[in-house]
Amino acid sequence: MPEFTYPENPAPEAPPPRPLVALPATMRAMVLERSGEPLRARALALPRPGHGQVLLRVEACGVCRTDLHLVDGELPDPLLPMIPGHEIVGRVAALGTGVSGLAPGQRIGVPWLGWTCGRCDFCTSACENLCDEARFTGYQIQGGYAEYTVADARYCFALDDALDAAEAAPLLCAGLIGYRALGLAGAAQRIGLYGFGAAAHIIAQVARWQGREVYAFTRVGDTASQAFAHHLGATWAGSATDKPPHPLDAALIFAPAGELVPAALRALAKGGTVVCAGIHMSDIPSFPYDILWGERRIVSVANLTRSDGDAFLALAPRVPVHTEITRFALEDANLALERLRRGELQGAAVLVP
Numbered sequence: 001m002p003e004f005t006y007p008e009n010p011a012p013e014a015p016p017p018r019p020l021v022a023l024p025a026t027m028r029a030m031v032l033e034r035s036g037e038p039l040r041a042r043a044l045a046l047p048r049p050g051h052g053q054v055l056l057r058v059e060a061c062g063v064c065r066t067d068l069h070l071v072d073g074e075l076p077d078p079l080l081p082m083i084p085g086h087e088i089v090g091r092v093a094a095l096g097t098g099v100s101g102l103a104p105g106q107r108i109g110v111p112w113l114g115w116t117c118g119r120c121d122f123c124t125s126a127c128e129n130l131c132d133e134a135r136f137t138g139y140q141i142q143g144g145y146a147e148y149t150v151a152d153a154r155y156c157f158a159l160d161d162a163l164d165a166a167e168a169a170p171l172l173c174a175g176l177i178g179y180r181a182l183g184l185a186g187a188a189q190r191i192g193l194y195g196f197g198a199a200a201h202i203i204a205q206v207a208r209w210q211g212r213e214v215y216a217f218t219r220v221g222d223t224a225s226q227a228f229a230h231h232l233g234a235t236w237a238g239s240a241t242d243k244p245p246h247p248l249d250a251a252l253i254f255a256p257a258g259e260l261v262p263a264a265l266r267a268l269a270k271g272g273t274v275v276c277a278g279i280h281m282s283d284i285p286s287f288p289y290d291i292l293w294g295e296r297r298i299v300s301v302a303n304l305t306r307s308d309g310d311a312f313l314a315l316a317p318r319v320p321v322h323t324e325i326t327r328f329a330l331e332d333a334n335l336a337l338e339r340l341r342r343g344e345l346q347g348a349a350v351l352v353p
Contacts (some may be wrong), residue, residue: 062087195255
């Protein structure tokens with residue numbers, strides 16, 4: 001496995017970190033060696049945490065649509081070979097030098113945002129998610145489709161031991177991105193969710209808890225997802241081509257389909273907002289100005305901040321958020337990705353090493 005280093009945070013002269021528990025010499029991992037090809041099961045040397053890093057034993061890792069974009073070659077300049085996965089729940093196994101505030105065996109979560117420079121205008125103005133030098137877990141930093149992984153301790157979240165690891169994993173991306181997208185909707189009362197997958201099924205629960213109305217938009221004919229949305233309290237559910245019974249105050253687009261932007265604008269009330277919540281989206285087709293007019297606006301969500309994580313992970317148990325998951329063995333990662341591609345899952349897929 002290629003070793004990822006932090007040039008801005010070099011390791012000082014120090015002895016190798018002492019393991020907190022007995023560790024194996026190797027680990028199982030699912031590796032993307034070339035874009036467009038299936039992941040390969042590999043036995044790799046156990047990584048060693050450097051300065052400021054933590055080694056964790058992976059308990060569960062969510063399967064995100066961004067992983068699918070990575071595998072399909074839709075994300076630019078990935079580090080290859082790469083272990084995907086950025087919704088990681090695990091236990092501290094070893095600490096690198098300079099790490100404080102973490103304890104042996106402690107449960108932690110690792111999200112998409114894995115490192116930022118800490119110096120640029122974005123980082124110093126509470127917008128670290130926009131840092132031009134940011135690095136992302138499972139894309140430029142080896143991820144969680146493995147038995148062990150290494151993460152920057154500053155970008156990990158403490159998690160409750162009482163949580164089911166697999167059920168908690170989707171909170172670390174689907175939940176966080178959904179939460180940031182909902183925040184960009186402001187005080188909107190009628191919220192449209194386009195693409196009722198992992199993120200939408202989490203944020204629908206938050207929106208309902210806040211007293212908002214949820215309108216769920218699915219693929220044409222996807223009655224199972226529509227029924228699932230109603231089960232979670234949606235006021236209305238239909239296909240993405242349907243017109244909702246009332247104009248929306250905001251529309252959150254989680255599906256990576258650019259043609260949903262004009263569709264959402266047509267469903268939007270004056271002054272409303274369309275939030276594009278994906279890392280990748282197909283091209284947005286041209287549309288007439290009149291569906292944007294009336295002070296409607298289109299915004300995007302880029303990544304997340306650590307403060308997003310702190311806020312959402314504190315909120316989730318108050319709702320409480322329940323994640324609908326399908327568990328897969330680590331070696332079945334390709335099957336999980338294919339079922340996600342086909343839209344065959346309700347909620348989220350999670351790998352359990």
